[in-house]
Amino acid sequence: MSRNLKLGIFGFGVVGQGLYHVLEETKGIKAEILKICVKNRSKNRALPMKYFTFDKDEVLDNPEVDVVLELIDDPKAAFEIVSAALKKGKAVVTANKKMVADHMTELCELQQLYNAPLLYEGSCCASIPIIRNLEEYYDNDLLSAVEGIFNGSTNFILTKVFAEQKSFDEALAEAQQLGYAESDPRLDVEGFDPKYKLCIILTHAFGLFAEPEEVVNYGIQNISDFDIKIARERGYKIKLVAKSRKVDDKVMAMVMPQFVSPKSQLYKVEREFNGVIVEGAFSEHQFFMGKGAGGYPTGSAVLSDISALTYAYKYEYKKTRQDSGLQLTRDFQIKIYLRFDHTVGIDRDRFDKIYEEYKALDNQYIIGEINFDRLTSSEWFRHPKVNIILLEPEED
Numbered sequence: 560m561s562r563n564l565k566l567g568i569f570g571f572g573v574v575g576q577g578l579y580h581v582l583e584e585t586k587g588i589k590a591e592i593l594k595i596c597v598k599n600r601s602k603n604r605a606l607p608m609k610y611f612t613f614d615k616d617e618v619l620d621n622p623e624v625d626v627v628l629e630l631i632d633d634p635k636a637a638f639e640i641v642s643a644a645l646k647k648g649k650a651v652v653t654a655n656k657k658m659v660a661d662h663m664t665e666l667c668e669l670q671q672l673y674n675a676p677l678l679y680e681g682s683c684c685a686s687i688p689i690i691r692n693l694e695e696y697y698d699n700d701l702l703s704a705v706e707g708i709f710n711g712s713t714n715f716i717l718t719k720v721f722a723e724q725k726s727f728d729e730a731l732a733e734a735q736q737l738g739y740a741e742s743d744p745r746l747d748v749e750g751f752d753p754k755y756k757l758c759i760i761l762t763h764a765f766g767l768f769a770e771p772e773e774v775v776n777y778g779i780q781n782i783s784d785f786d787i788k789i790a791r792e793r794g795y796k797i798k799l800v801a802k803s804r805k806v807d808d809k810v811m812a813m814v815m816p817q818f819v820s821p822k823s824q825l826y827k828v829e830r831e832f833n834g835v836i837v838e839g840a841f842s843e844h845q846f847f848m849g850k851g852a853g854g855y856p857t858g859s860a861v862l863s864d865i866s867a868l869t870y871a872y873k874y875e876y877k878k879t880r881q882d883s884g885l886q887l888t889r890d891f892q893i894k895i896y897l898r899f900d901h902t903v904g905i906d907r908d909r910f911d912k913i914y915e916e917y918k919a920l921d922n923q924y925i926i927g928e929i930n931f932d933r934l935t936s937s938e939w940f941r942h943p944k945v946n947i948i949l950l951e952p953e954e955d
């Protein structure tokens with residue numbers, strides 16, 4: 560039986576305002592905003608001040624509020640708000656991937672203990688309904704991989720750099736101005752944001768509780784004009800790709816830039832769009848594409864969660880109870896392009912195979928196959944004069 564929900568909102572920025580407009584346009588949904596809690600007292604607001612409060616308890620202690628929407632940009636304060644709301648038995652919707660990824664275990668326990676649901680579709684790839692699909696549709700152990708472009712702002716930056724020859728900084732400023740970038744752009748550019756999403760996906764795809772520190776993220780900040788030239792010459796684009804895949808009875812997971820050829824579905828994912836490829840033993844490849852950032856796409860995912868709450872939907876976390884014993888591994892082979900300059904000593908014997916080597920005064924590179932653990936434990940892995948880009952094994 561559907562019911563009329565009373566909403567208390569935290570945050571009225573890009574996503575909060577996006578949700579407000581989406582909600583205004585959706586006449587069929589039975590939900591009403593009671594209060595919006597924000598932080599800055601001197602900001603002009605797009606709605607009458609009677610809607611706003613600066614006191615979180617005005618929302619959390621209001622017995623009329625049955626759904627709390629947590630849409631702020633501060634993960635620490637967000638966890639305090641979300642855990643307080645769940646402890647009061649309120650349903651919660653959040654778009655905060657860092658907060659969810661950092662506290663997945665505690666958040667599952669709180670939901671169970673207080674019998675209060677927490678939904679977070681908007682936290683992963685904004686408008687793409689990936690979490691509910693993994694949770695409900697791919698509810699079996701035949702799922703073998705989930706990978707894709709999970710970050711709208713870096714994809715926007717890479718699109719501008721590739722298609723419009725913009726500089727990296729120009730493209731980042733444009734992404735920020737359009738509301739695609741996180742308040743702290745390092746979260747996007749250094750690959751943390753897609754890693755948080757990948758950790759959430761690992762729980763719903765493979766039943767794994769992965770701490771973000773366990774998953775390697777390598778960002779796009781070291782990509783140089785030389786790397787872009789190499790990509791162009793070979794007909795590739797560079798995309799920041801999050802990957803998870805079963806390897807025997809373990810799961811590999813990482814975020815890294817990748818050379819993507821026109822054969823890949825990810826090649827045509829441009830600007831702020833995200834793309835997710837789900838691979839199953841018998842279903843083979845399925846591809847989801849949609850806007851991965853911005854107020855309206857994220858607002859529409861939040862609205863979909865609100866709608867799900869009207870029929871008492873909650874995540875069952877079924878795969879975490881399947882006792883599959885899956886664990887993360889770094890023991891797998893990858894093929895990489897490693898670019899460096901003469902000041903960096905690269906120990907070539909870390910590679911299992913070297914396919915190609917190039918040496919010039921400014922730039923050198925190796926294309927080869929290497930064990931992921933041996934790569935990430937090397938001294939030069941995080942060297943500022945080094946850049947590493949993944950190649951798909953079949954793309955020589």
Ligand SMILES: NC(=O)c1ccc[n+]([C@@H]2O[C@H](COP(=O)([O-])OP(=O)(O)OC[C@H]3O[C@@H](n4cnc5c(N)ncnc54)[C@H](OP(=O)(O)O)[C@@H]3O)[C@@H](O)[C@H]2O)c1
Pocket residue numbers: 569570571572573574575596597598599600602630631632633636654655656681682685738739740741742851852853854857
């Ligand atoms: N932007 C996107 O495309 C996107 C996409 C998916 C998910 N997300 C996630 O959605 C969340 C919100 O992002 P956003 O882009 O909307 O951020 P934003 O535009 O920077 O807005 C943040 C809002 O949070 C409020 N706020 C911050 N700390 C607060 C506190 N302690 N108590 C109450 N309000 C507080 C701010 O208040 P003031 O208005 O007073 O400053 C502001 O209204 C983040 O977790 C982000 O990761 C964003």
